[in-house]
Amino acid sequence: MMSPKRNLSALTVELIRAEMSENRLPVVIFGASMAGEVIFYRCQELGIRVLAFCDNNIKKTGRDYCGIPVVHTKELIAHFGDVNLLIAVADIEDIIIQVERLNYTHWYPGNIFLKTVNTFHHVYSGPAEYVDYVVKTCIHCQDNYIQPDRLFLRSVDVIITERCSLKCAHCSNLMQYYEHPQNCETTQILESIAILCSVVDEINEFRVIGGEPFMNKEIHIITRALVDESKVHNVVIYTNGTILPKPEQIQGMNDPKVMVLITDYGALSKNLEPLVQSLSAAGIRYFVDNAGGWTDCAKIEKHNRPADDLKALFTECCAKNTFTLSDDKFFRCPFSANLERLGQIPVNSADRIDLALALKSGWDTSFIKKQLRAFINNMKFMSVCDYCNGRSFDAPEIEPARQIRQFLKLDLSNIQTGMPCE
């Protein structure tokens, strides 16, 4: 089996082409999304014939992308046998584990191709600035994979409010369960950001989330603090297009690191147009995305699953690396962060890292770094996963943003404590 860390830094487009010509296997791009599209057209320019895309997300399969079929990863062997795989996914580590389990050895990081592209010289299916952002992120994340000594985080969500201007029945961030939602304490958020940044080597993006982040009137203070952190490369604000920020908030977001990602919920996003206009006028990067791809992942119930089932759920969960900062704690995903915020389940301290407590306990930054690394790399599942249905790519889609009038009451009467955590 190819040893990834040994060979990757020496790879070039020419070497990959030479290996492909020698093994004469079909070429497939792993990841039917924007980075994959850019690699596809780069391959066309280089005379490399790509036969198909493969993807873990079943909703992307069974149809064409860039004029070629998208097959589910599980069906790759049945369709093509052995292949050359160009990986167009930022989180390359998970994909390498997956493809090597499938006994694929001819895989290559797509960043080697992406580095040879000027995205502004092509027309892709997405807006140029967004394509540029996706490509840079993919390059950056894959580059960091070959430097295992660095503590690099692709993305960290920071929760700045529990309040939202919408009330979606299936909000995956569990806003529908907050009876008295509050904004998070700005001082505490800033302290946590500072601690995290003092420990890690680099964070590709901080995603500012809620609820609806513009419900927190101090969003510009938090955004400015993130922008000023030299280890943070991008700050992405996720909004539902219902609120037009005030001029001082727009001013606070005005930085090349900032991008505003607006989800278009149709008539519900009643301020989408004015928001787009004011971001454009201020020269702030933004991207409007359609609401879609929702799955039923917001149910909270105690399942009492055995450890093997929890491991399988966690392994298949596409949210397990959605690292989340909530108050002064670092979590694996927004579900676990918000379930703890809701305060109705027993807390298992192994499910998150308490950054403030670590400092108070006198841990030095190298020890916190070691703990973080173990939390990120060694976890097999969390006890909190037992309250969750997980987020599998195979789950059926549901209607997005169905609105409810009242918050949902949690019924966790069947809780048993003592669930193991790995």
Ligand code: SF4
């Ligand atoms: S808009 Fe809907 S999905 Fe988004 S945070 Fe608010 S309640 Fe959740």
Ligand code: SF4
């Ligand atoms: S299964 Fe676990 S990791 Fe995945 S969303 Fe649920 S709690 Fe988070």
